[in-house]
Amino acid sequence: APSPASSIPQTSNPPSPPPPPPPSCSVRARSFTCHARLHATNSAQRSPPRHSRPLPRATRPPRRLGSPQPPTMEDDPQDAPAHVAFEAPTFKAPRMVSRPKPQQQQEEEIGSELKLGDFEGEQPLSISEARAVVTAVHEKRKVKAAEGHGVLGDRTHNDSQSIQQFVDYLEMFARYKELNNLTAMGGVLDANPQFTMAERAMLGSLCCDTADEAKTLVPSLASKMDDESLQPVLDELQKYQDRLTM
Structure with a gap:
């Protein structure tokens, strides 16, 4: 007699479809590029350009008296450049501290050719002409003294010995x-x-x-x-x- 199991018709499940093949490298690269472009577009719409933002300033906290200041990046020792050009010292002459040397006086000679030295080209005066100039100056001083504007009071010239000798010389030798x-x-x-x-x-x-x-x-x-x-x-x-x- 047939068994009960053999009398029941057996049904078979349909076979599952095969898995899709993995995407190739070119497809992955294209997908990554699209995602990157989309992300960049969204970021640009959300925030202003980077260069338009003000750069933050590095601020230091106020220093308190008596409290040690923490070291900063400026205080950190920096490595010296590998190649430093050495500049040779330049010699500079010392400043002149002595007095300037006086100019050498030119030779004066009254010979067949007149050599007046430093007085070359000047307007010389005879003794009588010099006396006339000094006399005119003294007369003008007397007038100012009478009006109360005299600098030397009632005197016509200074009382120094050299001035008095000069006036006496003019009076004696003026012809x-x-x-x-x-x-x-x-x-x-x-x-x-x-x-x-x-x-x-x-x-x-x-x-x-x-x-x-x-x-x-x-x-x-x-x-x-x-x-x-x-x-x-x-x-x-x-x-x-x-x-x-x-």
């Missing part, structure tokens, strides 16, 4: 004290333009009597005028001398 005589002396010398300003001043101060004496005291006159031309000039100058008023 043309009168203003008219002084003007006439200047006119005689102006009529002879071959004389230099220094030669004019020496002729007005020395008051030579002869041409030989004048050329001995002023040797540069020898190359400019002969004795016959120089003597009339000296005679004309003697006419205006006021020796009696010395």
Whole structure:
């Protein structure tokens, strides 16, 4: 007799579908790129660009008196650069502490050629002309003193010994004290333009009597005028001398 188990028809389950094959590398790379682009787009929409944000400033807490300050990154020793260019020391001359050397004075010589040194090109004055200038200054000071504006009071010049000796020298050796005589002396010398300003001043101060004496005291006159031309000039100058008023 057939068994009960054999009489029951047996049913079989349908076979399950096979699993899908794993995605290839190219598919994975494309998927990762899409996710990265989507994430970047969402982040850009959510927050402003990075460079527009203000950078935070590093602030230090207020330091309390008596409390040790914690070390910072600035205090940490930093490694020296591997290659440091060594600069050779530059020599610098020391500053000059001594006084500057005075300028050497130029040579002065009254010979066949006048060498006036530092006074070259200056306007010389004869003794009579210098006395006229000093006298005019003293007269002006007297007027200011009478008006109450004088600096030296009732005095016309300083009381120093050198000033007094200078004034006495002018009074003693000036040969043309009168203003008219002084003007006439200047006119005689102006009529002879071959004389230099220094030669004019020496002729007005020395008051030579002869041409030989004048050329001995002023040797540069020898190359400019002969004795016959120089003597009339000296005679004309003697006419205006006021020796009696010395």
